[in-house]
Every structure is written in structure tokens, then in C-alpha cells.
Amino acid sequence: MQSDRSHALFTRARELMPGGVNSPVRAFKSVGGEPFFAQRAEGAFLFDVDGNRYIDYVGSWGPMLAGHNHPAVLEAVLRTARDGLSFGVPNPLEVTMAETIARLVPSCEMVRMVNSGTEATLSAIRLARGATGRTRIVKFEGCYHGHGDSFLVKAGSGALTFGVPTSPGVPKALADLTLTLPYNDFDAATALFDECGSDIACLIIEPVVGNANCLPPREGYLQHLRELCTKHGALLVFDEVMTGFRVALGGAQARYGVRPDLSTFGKVIGGGMPVGAYGGRRALMEQVSPAGPIYQAGTLSGNPVAMAAGLAMLELIQAPGFHEALEAKSNALCDGLEAAARDAGIAFTTNRVGGMFGLFFSSEAKVDTYAQAMACDSAAFNRFFHAMLERGVYLAPSAFEAGFVSSAHGDAEIAATIEAAREAFRVAKA
Numbered sequence: 001m002q003s004d005r006s007h008a009l010f011t012r013a014r015e016l017m018p019g020g021v022n023s024p025v026r027a028f029k030s031v032g033g034e035p036f037f038a039q040r041a042e043g044a045f046l047f048d049v050d051g052n053r054y055i056d057y058v059g060s061w062g063p064m065l066a067g068h069n070h071p072a073v074l075e076a077v078l079r080t081a082r083d084g085l086s087f088g089v090p091n092p093l094e095v096t097m098a099e100t101i102a103r104l105v106p107s108c109e110m111v112r113m114v115n116s117g118t119e120a121t122l123s124a125i126r127l128a129r130g131a132t133g134r135t136r137i138v139k140f141e142g143c144y145h146g147h148g149d150s151f152l153v154k155a156g157s158g159a160l161t162f163g164v165p166t167s168p169g170v171p172k173a174l175a176d177l178t179l180t181l182p183y184n185d186f187d188a189a190t191a192l193f194d195e196c197g198s199d200i201a202c203l204i205i206e207p208v209v210g211n212a213n214c215l216p217p218r219e220g221y222l223q224h225l226r227e228l229c230t231k232h233g234a235l236l237v238f239d240e241v242m243t244g245f246r247v248a249l250g251g252a253q254a255r256y257g258v259r260p261d262l263s264t265f266g267k268v269i270g271g272g273m274p275v276g277a278y279g280g281r282r283a284l285m286e287q288v289s290p291a292g293p294i295y296q297a298g299t300l301s302g303n304p305v306a307m308a309a310g311l312a313m314l315e316l317i318q319a320p321g322f323h324e325a326l327e328a329k330s331n332a333l334c335d336g337l338e339a340a341a342r343d344a345g346i347a348f349t350t351n352r353v354g355g356m357f358g359l360f361f362s363s364e365a366k367v368d369t370y371a372q373a374m375a376c377d378s379a380a381f382n383r384f385f386h387a388m389l390e391r392g393v394y395l396a397p398s399a400f401e402a403g404f405v406s407s408a409h410g411d412a413e414i415a416a417t418i419e420a421a422r423e424a425f426r427v428a429k430a
């Protein structure tokens with residue numbers, strides 16, 4: 001693979017931006033080497049500045065559920081931009097977006113648009129704290145909810161002890177208010193709520209974990225958390241920034257039949273433009289400014305161009321059979337990769353939920369806990385990642401991220417990926 005232009009750009013970028021990137025995961029630190037710089041994207045493909053083409057399983061980290069640069073999304077952006085980029089007063093598309101989210105996600109009786117998933121989640125926990133008058137929140141090891149201070153916390157010596165910051169700049173006093181649980185552990189959740197349930201404002205979870213690789217919930221687990229929150233008067237927050245509109249049209253809450261009090265969204269609802277949202281029960285959302293006292297604001301929240309992109313994407317994914325076809329692509333890809341790994345004698349397994357999937361270099365029959373995901377052979381993944389990249393397949397540049405298919409990934413792209421993997425597994429085995 002030619003990479004001279006990407007290398008020259010990255011050399012300049014590292015002088016001008018921390019790590020040469022505007023978001024850490026893009027820097028390839030986890031897998032080693034240097035990132036390629038994209039020139040353009042189309043459907044299932046990314047094209048870099050050196051003329052290389054990649055089958056893309058990252059999709060800008062989730063938004064591109066109908067593939068990159070879909071004509072309907074592009075046309076909506078161009079058409080709307082001609083009338084102005086942002087007005088600073090309400091515009092009709094904000095209303096259409098709110099109506100669309102409320103229709104597709106019935107638990108969201110009312111919704112507020114923001115500009116990123118991070119804004120959505122930090123606003124949701126502020127609302128939970130304001131509405132309950134409580135200060136503690138519960139998150140899960142391995143779950144990522146954006147870079148809000150309260151989320152950059154890991155478990156102390158035990159789930160019942162105070163949180164420990166995972167980043168300088170997060171005050172210990174704030175980290176103390178974040179409790180951390182192991183995902184898919186029913187008893188640990190029960191014990192924590194028995195211990196301090198009356199102090200907990202909310203529990204926030206990725207209903208399908210996508211930031212510690214891809215970990216699906218065990219049967220009944222989400223319902224168990226719903227019951228604990230209800231019993232102790234805590235709010236259940238589903239962070240559906242990644243799962244929303246991906247694991248089902250109505251998100252994980254529709255797939256698993258569990259109704260959270262608040263939900264957060266991002267990625268898909270922007271169609272590639274900066275959009276996030278949070279929503280939930282009317283009695284909660286009406287406490288948000290200016291209807292209520294809990295403050296939250298944003299200059300470009302709900303701007304017409306971003307709304308148009310998101311609405312065009314949401315229109316595309318409501319096509320009959322869209323999600324069934326998406327899940328079939330994930331299954332075809334993962335089944336093919338598992339077969340190729342078996343033929344190469346590699347310990348390998350996958351998880352797949354709707355349009356997201358996880359690859360694990362592990363001898364476990366099923367990986368569904370953070371500890372199992374962390375125990376996988378990340379060095380083997382890294383060798384596999386680079387062998388696939390050299391063969392024109394771009395996987396998430398970390399053993400601890402989920403992958404994404406889109407409606408633009410056809411049989412040819414899936415077959416080519418599996419073919420590349422046959423060789424790449426042999427390299428990974430080294």
C-alpha cells in the first residue's frame with residue numbers, strides 16, 4: 001500500500017494537533033503504525049489520499065448506516081444549505097426530527113437536540129441528578145459515554161468504593177460520585193443498589209456494549225437493571241448513541257423490550273453531521289430549560305443542515321426489511337470470518353447484534369463480559385488488523401471497538417473481506 005501522502009500529512013498534523021488527530025482513536029495508537037488520511041468516501045468504501053481503496057467497517061464510527069455519502073443524504077444537505085446553514089431561531093426541521101424520534105422510540109415522549117453523543121449523555125445525567133435530587137451515578141466497566149468528566153472514571157478497588165479518575169483533570173470529588181459495575185453481572189448490580197440505591201440518580205448503560213468490543217446483554221439482564229432502578233427510585237438511562245437505530249429501528253430498547261427513563265442518541269441521527277439528542281418521559285424532559293430549571297443549551301443544536309442530513313438517513317433506514325438485511329450482512333461476515341479462522345487454526349469468535357459486530361481472538365465459546373474481552377489476544381488482533389488493511393479492508397483500529405456494516409456492504413464486499421481474512425489469519429497466527 002502506497003502511503004507517502006498520508007505519512008506527510010500525519011507528520012504535519014502531529015505538529016499542529018494533539019497526536020495528529022481530532023479524536024484519539026483515529027491515531028492507530030492501539031494497533032500501531034500511522035493512520036491513513038481519507039480523500040473521499042462512497043457507499044462501503046473509503047479512498048485515501050494515496051489512491052488506496054478500503055472496504056470500510058467503521059463507517060465514521062457509526063453514522064453511515066446506509067453507507068458513506070448516500071445520494072439522498074447529500075442531496076438533503078445541499079438543498080437545505082442553500083437556504084442557510086444555521087438561523088439561531090427555531091426551524092421546521094427540528095420539529096420534524098423530534099416527531100420522528102418520538103415515533104421511532106416511544107419512550108422518548110420529548111427530546112432535546114444537541115451536537116454530539118457526549119453532550120447528550122452529560123446532559124442526561126445532569127437531568128437525572130436535577131430531577132432526583134441525588135448525586136451518584138452508576139456506569140459499567142468498558143462502557144464509554146463520551147468524554148464528560150463523570151464518565152472518565154473506573155472502579156476503585158471494588159464496585160462499592162468510590163470511582164477513580166481515568167484522566168487527569170477529572171476532580172476526585174466528582175469521580176467519587178461515579179460507581180462502576182461489571183457488565184452482565186446480575187448479583188453485583190443487586191448488591192450495589194441494596195448498598196446505596198437511595199443515593200443513585202441514574203444508571204447509564206450501553207445496552208449492547210460497543211466500546212469494549214461488542215458485548216450483548218445476557219438474557220434478562222437489562223430487565224433486571226430496569227427493576228432495580230424502579231425499586232430504588234433511580235432513573236435508567238440507555239446510551240443508544242451507537243445502538244440507536246442500528247440494532248433495531250427502535251434501538252436496543254425495542255430489540256430487548258426494556259423501556260428506559262431517558263435515552264441518548266448520536267451518530268446515525270446526524271447522518272454524518274454533528275448531531276446528538278437526549279429524550280425520555282415528558283415529566284422529566286419538561287424540567288429542562290427553558291421549560292424547567294435544569295440548564296442545557298447549544299448554539300448549533302438542531303441546525304437545519306444537520307437535521308436534514310439526519311432526517312434523510314432516518315428515512316433511508318425505515319425502508320421495509322432494512323434491519324433484517326443489515327443483520328444478515330453481519331451474520332454472513334462473522335460466519336465467514338469464523339470459518340476462515342477455523343481453517344487457519346486460530347482461536348477466534350465473534351458477536352453480532354443487528355448492524356454491529358465484534359471480533360475476538362479468544363478461545364472462549366462466547367465473550368460477553370469486560371474481563372473476557374480484555375483477556376483476548378490483542379497482539380494477534382493488531383497483526384490481523386494490519387494484514388487486512390494491506391488487503392484493502394479497514395476494521396476498527398482497536399481490539400476493543402465494535403465494527404459496523406451498512407446497507408451499502410453487498411455480497412461482493414463481504415466475500416472480498418472473507419477472502420482477505422483467509423490470508424490475514426495466517427499472518428495473525430505468526
Ligand code: KE4
Binds near residue numbers: 241242
Ligand atoms: P461523541 O461525543 O463522540 O459523538 O459520542 C460519544 C459516545 C457516547 N456514547 C457511546 C455509546 C459512544 O459509542 C460514543 C462515541 N463512540 C466512539 C467510538 N467508540 C466515537 C469515536 C471517537 O471517539 O472518535
